[in-house]
Amino acid sequence: xxxxxxxxxxxxxxxxxxxxxxxxxxxxxxxxxxxxxxxxxxxxxxxxxxxxxxxxxxxxxxxxxxxxxxxxxxxxxxxxxxxxxxxxxxxxxxxxxxxxxxxxxxxxxxxxxxxxxxxxxxxxxxxxxxxxxxxxxxxxxxxxxxxxxxxxxxxxxxxxxxxxxxxxxxxxxxxxxxxxxxxxxxxxxxxxxxxxxxxxxxxxxxxxxxxxxxxxxxxxxxxxxxxxxxxxxxxxxxxxxxxxxxxxxxxxxxxxxxxxxxxxxxxxxxxxxxxxxxxxxxxxxxxxxxxxxxxxxxxxxxxxxxxxxxxxxxxxxxxxxxxxxxxxxxxxxxxxxxxxxxxxxxxxxxxxxxxx
Amino acid sequence: xxxxxxxxxxxxxxxxxxxxxxxxxxxxxxxxxxxxxxxxxxxxxxxxxxxxxxxxxxxxxxxxxxxxxxxxxxxxxxxxxxxxxxxxxxxxxxxxxxxxxxxxxxxxxxxxxxxxxxxxxxxxxxxxxxxxxxxxxxxxxxxxxxxxxxxxxxxxxxxxxxxxxxxxxxxxxxxxxxxxxxxxxxxxxxxxxxxxxxxxxxxxxxxxxxxxxxxxxxxxxxxxxxxxxxxxxxxxxxxxxxxxxxxxxxxxxxxxxxxxxxxxxxxxxxxxxxxxxxxxxxxxxxxxxxxxxxxxxxxxxxxxxxxxxxxxxxxxxxxxxxxxxxxxxxxxxxxxxxxxxxxxxxxxxxxxxxxx
Numbered sequence: 198x199x200x201x202x203x204x205x206x207x208x209x210x211x212x213x214x215x216x217x218x219x220x221x222x223x224x225x226x227x228x229x230x231x232x233x234x235x236x237x238x239x240x241x242x243x244x245x246x247x248x249x250x251x252x253x254x255x256x257x258x259x260x261x262x263x264x265x266x267x268x269x270x271x272x273x274x275x276x277x278x279x280x281x282x283x284x285x286x287x288x289x290x291x292x293x294x295x296x297x298x299x300x301x302x303x304x305x306x307x308x309x310x311x312x313x314x315x316x317x318x319x320x321x322x323x324x325x326x327x328x329x330x331x332x333x334x335x336x337x338x339x340x341x342x343x344x345x346x347x348x349x350x351x352x353x354x355x356x357x358x359x360x361x362x363x364x365x366x367x368x369x370x371x372x373x374x375x376x377x378x379x380x381x382x383x384x385x386x387x388x389x390x391x392x393x394x395x396x397x398x399x400x401x402x403x404x405x406x407x408x409x410x411x412x413x414x415x416x417x418x419x420x421x422x423x424x425x426x427x428x429x430x431x432x433x434x435x436x437x438x439x440x441x442x443x444x445x446x447x448x449x450x451x452x453x454x455x456x457x458x459x460x461x462x463x464x465x466x467x468x469x470x471x472x473x474x475x476x477x478x479x480x481x482x483x484x485x486x487x488x489x490x491x492x493x494x495x496x497x498x499x500x501x502x503x504x505x506x507x508x509x510x511x512x513x514x515x516x517x518x519x520x521x522x523x524x525x526x527x528x529x530x531x532x533x534x535x536x537x538x539x540x541x542x543x544x545x546x547x548x549x550x551x552x553x
Numbered sequence: 554x555x556x557x558x559x560x561x562x563x564x565x566x567x568x569x570x571x572x573x574x575x576x577x578x579x580x581x582x583x584x585x586x587x588x589x590x591x592x593x594x595x596x597x598x599x600x601x602x603x604x605x606x607x608x609x610x611x612x613x614x615x616x617x618x619x620x621x622x623x624x625x626x627x628x629x630x631x632x633x634x635x636x637x638x639x640x641x642x643x644x645x646x647x648x649x650x651x652x653x654x655x656x657x658x659x660x661x662x663x664x665x666x667x668x669x670x671x672x673x674x675x676x677x678x679x680x681x682x683x684x685x686x687x688x689x690x691x692x693x694x695x696x697x698x699x700x701x702x703x704x705x706x707x708x709x710x711x712x713x714x715x716x717x718x719x720x721x722x723x724x725x726x727x728x729x730x731x732x733x734x735x736x737x738x739x740x741x742x743x744x745x746x747x748x749x750x751x752x753x754x755x756x757x758x759x760x761x762x763x764x765x766x767x768x769x770x771x772x773x774x775x776x777x778x779x780x781x782x783x784x785x786x787x788x789x790x791x792x793x794x795x796x797x798x799x800x801x802x803x804x805x806x807x808x809x810x811x812x813x814x815x816x817x818x819x820x821x822x823x824x825x826x827x828x829x830x831x832x833x834x835x836x837x838x839x840x841x842x843x844x845x846x847x848x849x850x851x852x853x854x855x856x857x858x859x860x861x862x863x864x865x866x867x868x869x870x871x872x873x874x875x876x877x878x879x880x881x882x883x884x885x886x887x888x889x890x891x892x893x894x895x896x897x898x899x900x901x902x903x904x905x906x907x908x909x
Contacts, residue, residue: 222612222701229611251613252606255585255714256578260607260695263619263751264758269701300758335701339616345578345625345691345716347754347788349762358611360701382743385777387736389756395619396752398703400745402620402656406705421741422778432703 199243199308201230201315206247212361216327219363221500226323226332226359230316234302236351243308245316248358254343258350263395266295267337269499270456272317272359272552274324274331275540280317280552282334283538285310287456292336294454295392300349301338309336310550313357318552320359329364329535333500365501370531372507372521373496375430376413377479378404379512383428383451385421390428390451397453398432405431413510415496419479420451426476433496433504434458437482438526440490447474457497457534463546464533470526479511486516493524502538503531555599555664557586557671562603568717572683575719577856582679582688582715586672590658592707599664601672604714610699614706619751622651623693625855626812628673628715628908630680630687631896636673636908638690639894641666643812648692650810651748656705657694665692666906669713674908676715685720685891689856721857726887728863728877729852731786732769733835734760735868739784739807741777746784746807753809754788761787769866771852775835776807782832789852789860790814793838794882796846803830813853813890819902820889826882835867842872849880858894859887 206227213219225248232243259265268288272280289306296303313334317324324332336357340350381404384390384397404416415431427446429435434455436445443465448454465472485491486509494506507521518524523531536542537549562583569575581604588599615621624644628636645662652659669690673680680688692713696706737760740746740753760772771787783802785791790811792801799821804810821828841847842865850862863877874880879887892898893905 223699225612225699248611250608251611253609255604255607255712256581256691256716257607259616260621261623261691261693261751261754262758263621263755265616265619265755267617298759299755300762333701335612335617337617343579343581345689345714347757347761349758356611358701360612380743382741385738385741385744387738387777387780388741388744394755395617396755398617399619399621399655399750399752401703402618402705403654405703406656421743424743 199311201312202244204244204246212323216325216330217363219325219330219361221362221365222333222360224361226320226361228316228319230312230357232355234353234355240302240304240355243312245319251354253341256343256345257341258344259339259341261345262340262347263399264299264301264340264350265338265395266292266299266301267335267393268292270334271499271538272324272332272334273538273540274326280321280324281540282317282550282552284456284460284548285313285550287459288336291393291454291456295394296338298389298392299394301340301353304355314550314552316357316359321552323359323361325361327364331362333360333362335360370505370523372505372518372523373414374412374508374510375415375417375506376408376411377509377511378416378418379424380407382421383418386450388451391448391454393453401432417509425478425480427479427482428452430496430506433498433501436461436495436497437477437491438493438524439485441471441492443470443472443526444477445474446477455497457499457502460534460548461497461530464530465526468529482509483511483514483516491516491518493526494518495527502534503527555667557668558600560600560602568679572681572686573719575681575686575717577718577721578689578716580717582676582717584672584675586668586713588711590709590711596658596660596711599668601675607710609697612699612701613697614700615695615697617701618696618703619755620655620657620696620706621694621751622648622655622657623691623749624648626690627855627894628680628688628690629894629896630682636677636680637896638673638906638908640812640816640904641669641906643815644692647749647810647812651750652694654745654748655750657696657709660711670906670908672713672715677908679715679717681717683720687718689716689718691716726861726879728861728874728879729770730768730864731771731773731862731866732764732767733865733867734772734774735780736763738777739774742806744807747804747810749809757788773865781834781836783835783838784808786852786862789854789857792817792851792853793833793847794849794880795841797827797848799826799828799882800833801830802833811853813855813858816890816904817853817886820886821882824885838865839867839870839872847872847874849882850874851883858890859883
């Protein structure tokens with residue numbers, strides 16, 4: 198078992214008094230997990246320490262060349278007061294895939310799951326009790342060599358921080374308006390689109406800003422080669438229900454392999470839906486819409502779980518999906534996924550990891 | 554004029570004793586320039602402070618989403634002992650272009666040139682006296698909001714650090730071996746290839762590693778759409794001399810607009826060469842080679858100035874360029890550029906900015 202040195206804070210913070218006002222990603226708990234990597238020595242010095250600022254050289258490579266990866270998952274409080282995680286093994290597995298693409302040394306997935314469980318157990322009082330609220334978990338790795346040359350680093354920090362966060366939909370599960378991006382590209386095959394790495398998010402900001410200026414909440418990214426096939430929406434995966442069939446872009450290297458995406462596919466299949474992972478052109482979507490066969494559109498992601506799309510704009514064409522209401526597949530997925538996450542329905546998939 | 558508050562170090566470091574062993578980007582001077590940006594307030598609190606670690610929240614957005622840009626230039630010591638910069642206005646202009654793409658607030662270019670001159674003047678004893686050595690200058694901007702949501706930040710730091718660095722070619726101007734990358738892609742139109750931002754460098758690391766494994770020094774990137782047209786080499790721009798004509802890829806959004814590239818074009822034109830900025834396919838290069846018309850290949854960049862390419866590998870085809878020797882155009886550009894930079898020949902272009 199990983200040996201984790203624990204240093205407890207002597208100045209614990211007040212827990213948020215009003216859990217309906219948590220927001221997302223602004224508040225952090227009392228402790229964080231930290232581990233160092235040094236070339237020749239590997240990962241070492243696993244420790245839980247008081248949450249606090251990092252001291253980084255202004256030349257630290259992560260501040261210049263973006264050699265950094267992260268993950269995002271949540272801890273949920275169930276009705277009996279216990280705390281549980283949703284498929285955390287998948288996050289550490291994906292983190293190692295991201296690490297490989299970004300030339301970052303791999304972590305031991307079992308050790309990191311143990312570290313995460315140890316940290317969440319220590320911070321369990323920070324897991325919100327309010328319906329829909331949860332403890333957002335952010336593991337990340339940054340390159341810290343104090344060296345301004347472009348090369349893979351020799352020194353890294355692996356850190357896990359925790360943030361109690363509110364229900365994503367404070368006003369209920371409202372459909373979002375999305376906009377087909379035709380100017381900017383998020384990722385291309387041969388790039389880093391499949392990795393959960395800083396670059397993909399940095400690249401996406403300008404498109405996001407443009408969507409906001411047009412009063413849309415997110416952009417739908419098209420592929421970088423033909424600018425024809427849909428890839429993902431904002432920082433979520435995208436699904437379409439076309440004539441009763443659940444369709445989502447296949448993973449060809451430029452799309453993030455979302456864990457909520459994967460879970461949605463598995464749930465749909467178990468419920469008897471036909472599910473296809475394949476290339477989907479934006480023309481096909483528009484045609485299905487014109488023929489009255491575009492039943493539902495929704496995004497999947499850790500933060501929102503399921504995000505129904507009410508309006509989809511492509512050039513001058515604005516498609517209103519399912520009368521701007523959440524559809525049956527979206528609702529079923531939301532209910533099943535959140536039901537399992539918060540322990541309200543049985544976990545027939547074996548996805549839950551209990552913090553004991 | 555920008556008001557810069559100055560706090561001098563009380564513990565100045567020893568200057569490097571042996572300037573032939575400086576290396577690149579490892580040693581930093583006694584002071585750095587720092588300025589803050591806060592939404593609603595703009596850039597403020599310009600200051601020169603002792604060089605030292607930054608205190609950053611583990612949630613700082615730059616550590617997760619790569620909203621960060623940088624520049625690279627040098628200060629040179631001339632024979633009369635004075636210190637000078639090479640086209641620094643171009644760096645701040647490009648920094649603002651990068652800022653726009655990455656949704657980072659723009660800087661005042663004149664103020665930043667003044668800040669840089671003030672800092673370099675203060676640190677002028679750190680500018681090496683050795684032939685070919687110089688003071689590498691790294692201005693950069695990082696997003697520092699302590700918030701783990703994806704959006705453009707509200708808080709930034711602009712920092713300039715300085716690093717005395719050795720001659721890039723410690724053993725003379727040796728041709729490098731480069732390798733046409735066919736698996737990874739650096740950038741695509743609609744992406745951030747033209748911006749000097751972390752993402753492009755993070756994305757390039759895996760290709761660079763692969764080149765090293767094959768005993769090549771750099772990769773030649775092809776375009777992300779057709780995987781056919783040459784873009785740039787490693788982190789330099791690329792030039793070809795084909796049948797006496799100087800050819801370089803045109804700037805279509807996926808290639809960095811190098812200042813050394815721009816200067817090389819201007820010098821070649823002034824010297825009477827025919828210069829074309831256009832699309833160049835790798836097939837065209839191979840064909841020119843087969844016909845004995847590929848006279849020279851070289852990279853341009855701030856660090857190396859001119860980097861002649863001796864071997865170019867594309868699939869199984871290995872092209873030896875100009876008998877693995879530096880060619881006349883490369884040599885002329887190197888001599889002219891370094892001659893102007895170190896004040897050895899007259900600056901007929903008006904590129905030099907003196908530190909007085």
